[in-house]
Amino acid sequence: MRAAKFSLIVALALSCSPVSAVFADLRYETKIIGIGASDLADLVAEVSQLKALEDRLPISEEALRRRAEDDLDRLKDAAASLGYWSAQFAYEIDTGADPAKVTVTAKPGPLYHVASVEVLGVDSRPLSVPLDSVTLPLKPGDPARTAPVIDTETALLAGLGHTGHPFAKAAERRVVVDNDTQTMTVAYTLDPGPAMRFGSAAISGLDRLDPAYVERRIRWRQGASYDNRSVDETRKALVESGLFSTVRITPVADPADPTQARMNVEAVERAHRTIGVGLAYNTSEGAGARLFWENRNLFGNAEYLRLSLAAGQQKNEVAANFRRADFLDSEQDFLALAEIADDTPTAYHSRRVHISTGLERRFDRSLIGGIALGVEKANVVQLAILSSLTASQRTQHYALIGLPLYLKLDNSDDLLDPTRGYRAQVSLVPYQSFSGQNLTFAFGRISASTYQRLEDSDRYIVAASAAMSSITGASLAELPADKRIYAGGGGSIRAYGYQMAGPLDINNKPIGGKSSLELSLEARIKITDSIGIVPFVDAGSFYGSSLPQLGKRLLYGPGIGFRYYTSFGPIRVDIATPFIRRRGDSPIQFYISLGQAF
Secondary structure: OOOHHHHHHHHHHHHOOOHHHHHOOOOEEEEEEOOOOOHHHHHHHHHOHHHHOOOOOOOOHHHHHHHHHHHHHHHHHHHHHOOOOOOEEEEEEEOOOOOEEEEEEEEOOOOOEEEEEEEEEOOOOEOOOOOOOOOOOOOOOOEOOOHHHHHHHHHHHHHHHHOOOOOOEEEEEEEEEEOOOOEEEEEEEEEOOOOOEEEEEEEEOOOOOOHHHHHOOOOOOOOOEOOHHHHHHHHHHHHHOOOEEEEEEEEEEOOOOOOEEEEEEEEEEOOOEEEEEEEEEEOOOEEEEEEEEEEOOOOOOOOEEEEEEEEEOOEEEEEEEEEEOOOOOOOEEEEEEEEEEEEOOOOEEEEEEEEEEEEEEEOOOOEEEEEEEEEEEEEEEEOOOOOOOOOHHHEEEEEEEEOOEEEEEEOOOOOOOOOOEEEEEEEEEEEEEEEEOOOEEEEEEEEEEEEEEOOOOOOEEEEEEEEEEEEEOOOOOOOOHHHOEOOOOOOOOOOOOOOOOOOEOOOOOEOOEOEEEEEEEEEEEEOOOOEEEEEEEEEEEEEOOOOOOOOOOOEEEEEEEEEEEEOOEEEEEEEEOOOOOOOOOOOOEEEEEEOOOO
16 A cells, blocks of 8 residues: 555556567666664565566666666655655676676665644634544654655544534645655645535435435434435445445535535345355365355345255255344344255264344444244264264254344454454253253353554454354253364364364264364465465364363364455465374365355
8 A cells, every 4th residue: 555656657668668568688686775674674675676576577788777767766765655754776787697686775874853833714814623633644743754744634524424414525745745854734725615414315326226315324313414434334234234226425505505414325225036056165064165146135124035945965955034124123133044955074974954043233333233933853863982882872863943142243354365453152951852862051252353464554464263162951962963062174273173162072083072172373375466375373172061071181283374366355275283192183184165264
């Protein structure tokens, strides 16, 4: 992002490269000296076309010199953008070496600072802008960088938009750099426009969708003071619905009432039906595929229906998911699920039917909660050998009623590729049998993850997660094998196979437990905009008691991941190996999927 201001020059340089460069034969290497490790050194290396085009060989020494000359102004602009306004750059070329040596010598000079920041109205008098205690990006004494100059203007206009001025605009931005005092002064002239209130909303662009659906997502109140944060929240709510290809919200002066801004909401519907396919692979579960069809506006009120068919080496499933938006309240949805599955993981063989209905409520932008009533019926064959169970007892038939309850908090910035913020979830499911073996137990889980940028961009991210699960009310032998707790696999402890991170029987089959602890730490490093690496370490286990037994050993292992970033999310490839390898553990676990691990 720091090099964005130079993108036009870069594009011109590339487009003007001579066609004859295909036949180039002058190899060279570039070295930049005079700057220690710093933001300036990183930016200079990033924008230098001498370095970027080393694999596009010039046809002659003269062409190489033209490339170096073109670089000098680019490097000066880069230095000035970070506050080094008197920086000087020079180059030397040694064609006697093979490859030729290009040495760029930098003299950054002193770091300039901001002397003053003024905010004026169009009458040239000081203008007060309410900022809700937000500190402006630029203030006296700061390094005289260019990016905060633009960011401050944006923040000032946003502040006016927050406080009733929908048509605020910048009239002039005056920046003066004084080489004698090594300072920069900045003066903004803003035209706030009239203070206005929200007027009526006019909705356009809809095809099959009921306009009431859009109206229920409008976050402002007619007659209230204009606040562009309410406009942004409305736009975000409409975009996140997945129903629209375009959402535009524009305030327009109302000739009938100069104190009100009429709000034009243009929401263009996207295609409501989608057919898709997904593929995944990992070492322990093998290959899997999923085919789905969905309709996001089934009856005209944003009803969502998804039908899916999954097939794999360890799981086959047919499922239907239904969601009725705005059920009894604009912040509440009705949910329904029906699925038939045949699971054959290492621990058990389960054939089951599951039906549930429930409600999900949005308490605010980041917190949702839900409650459901579910019925499950299954035949399960436990593959692990427990001394307390005979061969016939390892086959169980159960029919359960469950009452899932959950709270989800999501303050992260992206669903599939979070780079900042945090997430947390608490869930509780009480179960009671209504046929067959008498069973009463409850499953609970708490999980959290956090994401921290190490600099302003998303180039370096540290991510950590922790989760604990527990079952109470039934003994381990009484619990059906597919209701026990397991750990290991792509969404858990990646160094161990699916369900394998815990006690095994004599045949290396996972027994399952009544609790688990899972910990993960990742460093997400972008090498380019589309390629990244992720070194990580995972640890944890499942246990036979209702609480994790921290005195017992944890199973853990490191790994390395590779990411290919696309417009719809990162494609993930992870390779991990266990530190503690038992007889039943593979030395390598390999995973391919979409999205980050957590």
